[in-house]
Amino acid sequence: MRRNDHVILGQERSMSRCTRVWAKFFAFGALCAPLFPVPPAAAQTPAQGLTAAQMREDLAVLGQTWARKDRSFTPEGRERFELALRRTTTQVEGMHPHDFALEVARLAALSGNGHSAAHLPAMPSLPVRLWWFDDGLFVVSARADHAGLVGAKIERIGRASPEEALQRVSQFIPGNDAHRKVESTPFLTNPRALERAGISPGAETVALTVRDRSGTRRQVELHADAEPARGHTWEVLLPEAMDAPGRWVHVLDALQVRPAAFRSETDLEYEWLSSEPRVLYLRSNRIYSVDEVRLDLKLFEMTMKELVDSAPQAVIVDLRYNMGGNYLNTILFAQALPELVAAGGKVLVLTGPVTFSAALVTAAMLEMHGDERVLFMGEVMGDEPRFWAEGDLVQLPHSGIEVRYSDYFHDWGNPCREAACLWATRIFGPKRPISLAPDVRVPTTFADYARGADAVLTAALALALDADVGCAAQRVRGAQAARLATPAGRACVAR
Template identity: 35%
Template sequence: MRSWRRRVVRLLAVAAALLALATVPLGLILYPTLKPYPKADVPAAATQRDRNLQDLAHLRRLPEVERSFTAQSRAAFGQAVAAIEPRAGELDRAGLAMAAAKAVALADNGHTNVLGLAGDRGFNAVPIRLDWFADGLFVIATDEDRQRLLGGQVLGVDGRPLAALVEALRPYVGGPANLAREFVPNLLISPELLHAAGLAATAEGSSFEMRFADGAVGSVELVAKAATRPPHDRFVWPSDNLSPPGRSSGWRHVLDGVVLPTYLTHLDANYWHDFPADDLLYVQINRVSDQGPVGLSAYLSEMLDEAAKKPIRNAIVDLRFNPGGNYTLTADFTRRLPELLPASGRLFILTGAHTFSAAISTAARLRHFAGQRAIIMGEAMGDRSQFWGEGGGTVLPNAKLALRYTTAFHDWEHGCSLSQITTCFLLNYIYGVPAGDLRPTVTIAPRFADYAAGKDPVMAEVMRQLATRQAR
């Protein structure tokens, strides 16, 4: 009996040792990915200087969790924060926001940024809204009193040419240059953010040099209004304004009264689809997250079941306004859709600078499984094919500025190797693919005149290519 008990004890000890051997390495891999940002436990501060110093002390802890830093960029970040501290008593909220953004952007990672830096999101704003087109930056919305500015092209602000402003604002956004450019409209409409960056003489208003819709060139003085919406803890994408909000909003829009092109008709829906022709599927995924009674994964599965009953030869997946989410929700779809198409079919993946994070992962998987049948069309996506993601967010305790940190690496061009297991996102060893080059096969950016007329040149090119193939 004692011998039997000793054997059981030994077996349990061996099992425990084996479990420990398996658990300890897994813990070493997972802990850096799951490690939370240290909590900010600060006492009430009496002065702006002390409040800012508390916020900067919290910001200083970013390297404890942020894994995209290199040794060089980590040192540069520390030096940047140290350079802000002597000015703590001088900085208002906008000043702290821009200084912090410039420091965080040194990580040079699209997901690692101060979030919500946008006019009317906790910062003042002039009464116009802007967005980029192939031929420049244009006014797409105004308040009631400034409708004459609709369709105006922005040439400069406060005496600085637009190109110089884009270059000057580049250091405030980490990641590729096209992502930083994408967010320039958010900053240009807020005089206090421009003033904080040293690009405006006053925080109260701005002078915009424009080429107006009638072709005349001139300047217009715009006075800023206080923010009507609270600070935001996510990226604010200017292209969300491309669809008119309706007259009840108090805003006037370039597309008021215009029949909207398909891609602008359902921007408030996370996902929807249509069959423009018997053999063509169009699906627009605007967020990789669930919405309404049917979750994204189930919706896409039911859509493919429906498509399987039709003579589908070609498909279009529109990701142009998709900032990301949970890419596992599209994992089954990205494999099944290419399987549905014949060898002679085509899969068009529509992208733009707003295509970000899990949307990049979705595009990569579609590109991989469709192979030579895949055509990426539109503009470059908003981040590189290799980026750091996951992680989480924190908020500076006094200024309530949100920032994002990242803890897991993604490589959607080559895939993750076993040598990267301590850095790559573990789910990428299940879902990751070596998709190759994710730059557009065909680069097309709408011109403002096309947009204002309700045209979609990207879809027009898709249909042209399909018609050409059918005619052969």
């Protein structure tokens, strides 16, 4: 095996002469504004003295500036927005600033477009972090004094089942069902949002009914923590560093070796899972660089070093926990990769509900250029092939809340011919209809996640090796823990 330990390319500073030539050729990528927004830091908490007059002025800016710039509304959606805006304007007297922020989020969500959203201020949150798995809603992390809740399944939040609570907080979240589910977890631990959605009666405490890991069903009452929520949705799946101040207990703390997908956040990381046949696994959590070396150059360097001289049988591209960035970084990589696999080989793209924006576009471009060589595995992505993006932020003058508008159209399931289509989508988008649905659906359960098993990657490797799932699981565990020297590992490699 040429490489069985993972390499973070962001830590490799040397660039070949060929890469420097590439940099000059593709320099336009650095000149373009990001085609998709990077998830922002939370806005500052609105001043507690925000007056009704100031709120009305903010709502006027929302209606007269933001809504006029945002082109994602349908005519019916715009009518609903204008009606709701007028109603909210009459109800702000005595409204708490956090309730006002939630109202702004609700109004923006009427666009129905995942990119057109309000960036909420930091608010008090419950001392637990939740995530949706195929088998329900679970506590993945908790403050140390609530460590006994880690791993518990949520059975009720206040008056509602988790599914009912999801439906009610979805009023604050634009986008498709998968995206709303991903973005719901900060709202489900926000007492103010739960109160406003009619789920819990108070803005300071919330009653949870849980079934803990011993199987015991119990009710706990949690108080809001003044500390802002940790992580942006999916990042709650990653444990904090062991020496982090005020570190919270995490369900993965017991694992000696974590699955690659949950090691740490990265722009690009790769490793060989098999040397014969050659199977490369690469993952990315963002379509932009985390350092001064551009992501398109990192992808080019990896391609030159690992793929050009010896074609792999399969490449597994893991975009499951990638919310986007700038797809100019992946255009040429997506064109080239399907041509670099061996005859009869596959590009297996792992997707899920977090896969959004430029990550969805990258998956679409791989499908466009790979055709039958490309398979999607995992779950439905966090947006539809047709959506609105680009745009910019409008900051409301008194609350400081920022709301993103979207002003260019994308269609990554069909040729984009509408007048509002972004130029890059016209040029680099599909020339024929394609599907972005999973070819092979593989769910992620809490039981698998908690024990460090990656069912999606295991299924992909089994397909790449034409092997049974048990053997593929051994290879995944072995390669990622550098344990292929074990007898079981040797037997699996020999197959």
